[in-house]
Amino acid sequence: MTKTLDLVFLWHMHQPDYRDHGATGVGAGGTAAHQSTGEFVLPWVYLHAMKDYVDMAAHLERHPHIRCVVNFVPVLLDQIEDYAQQFASGEFRDPLLRMLATPDLDRISDADRRLLLATCFRSNHVTMLAPFPQYKRLHDIYQLLVHENEIAYGYLSGAYFSDLVTWYHLAWTGETERRRNPLLATLMSQGEGYDADDRQRLLASIGELITGLIPRWRALAARGQVELSSTPQTHPLSPLLLDFQVARESLPQAPLPFAAAYPGGRSRVIAQIGAARTSHARRFGATPVGMWPAEGAVSEDFVKHLATSGCRWIASGEGVLKNSLAASGIADPHAAYRPWRLEKAPGLTLFFRDERLSDLIGFDYAKWHGRDAAQHLVTQLEAILDAATENETPVVSIILDGENAWEHYPYNGYYFFDDLYALLAEHPRIRSTTYAELLARSPSPVATPLPRLTAGSWVYGTLSTWIGDEAKNRGWDMLCEAKKSCDRVLASGRLDAAQIAAVETQLAICESSDWFWWFGDYNPSAAVASFDSLYRRNLTRLYRLLQLEPPPQLETPICAGSATAEGGSMRRVTVSQS
Structure with a gap:
């Protein structure tokens, strides 16, 4: 029997909310007047x-x-x-x-x-x-x-x-x-x-x-060619909404925000998951079978919530798997090429990104001739298949942005994709597939038990891109203060249903992971300034919707970034192959 390899491309499509949802002033009789410009x-x-x-x-x-x-x-x-x-x-x-x-x-x-x-x-x-x-x-x-x-x-x-x-x-x-x-x-x-x-x-x-x-x-x-998956509504860093302390599972000495925890984080994570599943069903006719958590960031608590919501698969970074196996005393060089299951999250299968192959596409192949790059990737897949045991069908997950890498390629990657997809379509031993199709097979691949899951993301297997830096932590503290104000006002009963809906929508925007990604001296100043300003404007509008005066610190930039840094929209996890 010919050995085969299952190849899953997951192209992640995401941009944060770039709209300035408008100023909120005071109308007649002292009531809040909300005007969303949506600019x-x-x-x-x-x-x-x-x-x-x-x-x-x-x-x-x-x-x-x-x-x-496609996510x-x-x-x-x-x-x-x-x-x-x-x-x-x-x-x-x-x-x-x-x-x-x-x-x-x-x-x-x-x-x-x-x-x-x-x-x-x-x-x-x-x-x-x-x-x-x-x-x-x-x-x-x-x-x-x-x-x-x-x-x-x-x-x-x-x-x-x-x-x-x-x-x-x-x-x-x-x-x-x-x-x-x-x-x-x-x-x-x-x-x-x-x-x-x-x-x-x-x-x-x-x-x-x-x-x-x-x-x-x-x-x-x-027509069955693409499985459409989703992410919680506004791309929040859900493990941190649930518990800041999980950042120390991979980096024990990580500095944390002054706030002990994000207030009401559990209900917010549940709401973000539910909103995503509802909006996905409205657009595409069914709830998503699986999800790519924002930034591939997971924790045991978060994964349990995903399983409870009906999610059947998730994917994360290979670094998370390595940290999890190390914490369990397991050494397995082929671990990323099989599905996993967590006892605390029944019914949910975990897949993990091949960091090296994903980074080759994201950072290196743009400098290659399209045909050479495509053939090189196929050769790497063949090597993975050849190294597998006779009774094993490797599942290789290549996961990266579906938007940010291609401008570095000649012709927006046209020839690379044309050659790669043509080679794969004709390959007798490599099958491109989807996670939903894998789980629907009879028999479906057997998931290996994962004793514990160490919290982390696709970036270095840690959460350091979003917490632990002075500016990032300050951003979290500002969000925590806004959420406390939100909880007090909502508990007071003075807002009507429409006002509450506007508050919840604005709060979800403020919870996006993107603001915290851009805080840090390793990011370009111009990009940091744009995201910093928009984040503070979003928090300011949240206070206005709550009919509260925004705190003065929202007028001061959180982070300056670096005048010499370049890029910022993508991160390399592995050592350069070029």
Whole structure:
């Protein structure tokens, strides 16, 4: 009998809530007046949607024999639907889209000019700017006139800004769309002199992509090619919401926040899980079979809650498994290639990420020729299969962001995926599959008992990316104080049902893991400033919704970041292979 290997790709799609949900003032009679503007502070949701979420779907549509798991975080889907509504109404709450739609860019304000110059060069310049001479020329002009002299932006014409905002959106289009949509080829060939009509046509094309995105993924799931999974609603670090002390299971000396615990964390975790399962069922017709916990962060207590909710599988990082086995006195070099079960979480199967292979895709293969990278990955899988015992079918989990790596690849990874998926589809011993399909098999793979689970995440097997640093801990203390205020006001009974719902929605946004990810001196200053400001604005709005005066410390930045740091949206776990 020929030995086979089961390969599960889990592409994780996530962006935090980038909307400024608005100021809250005092209305007539002293009652709180809530006005949610919903203005988008950063454009990453729709930019990644038109480039990466579209491309990742198209790769699978071209290779119908490939199976994979795609994880959509509900707060991301909320924003994609928000953008679809904006395109339907023609009223844009994203300033960059407003600029693309503005008929006369000669008459825009100085603030809008600054916005375009600050935004429209944010990309990987090697793959998304340098290949386009006319776009690069716009950048050269910017560096010449503006970088050295801030006043000079006023001399740039409306024609310059029209070309700039057009090229930025063209650079963020997916490679599959460039090959499918004649409009994109025409505009890119034109190169310059874009007018309002050109921009309107591009805007309409983007709208079609955004509007059709969720139905497109729904169709892939309906035909059985993709398993759609979820994450608790706003991507919270659930193990820490339950207990700060679990951070010390992997790092015993980790400094913790002054607050002893996050108030009412258990009820918040249950609410976040429940909201995700409900919203997933509304969008895709059924609750998810499994979940990728935010950041792959798990603890025994959290896993029990997932099992109780009806979740049948979860995945986490290989570092978590290594720490857990070490704590149990177990040494097994092939441990990551089999499913596991925890006695305290009956009915739930645990899978673990192959860190080395996932990091090869995330960080190294972008520098390789696509065919060479694809063949190398297949060879690595064959080696894992050859090392397995005769009666063992390895399950290899490759798990990483479905959006952030591809801008480092030529052509957004088009050739890498084309070669990889083609090789895998034809391979006689490697089967791409999904976790749901594995569990539905008869007989299904036997899960190995895991004596204990050491709390941690996919990053280094610890929780240090979100707690233990002075700025991160300060962020947690601010959230804990806000939650205490929240509990007091809700217990008072002075808010009506609509006000309570608004408070709970805002609280969930504040609980996102992303704010704590970006605090730290190893992250770039500009990115830290954006997330720091938005986090504090979210907490401020929470206090306003509670009809309380926000504490003064919310006016002071939490963290400055580093002027020399680069990247920040991805973390390497393994040593570089390049």
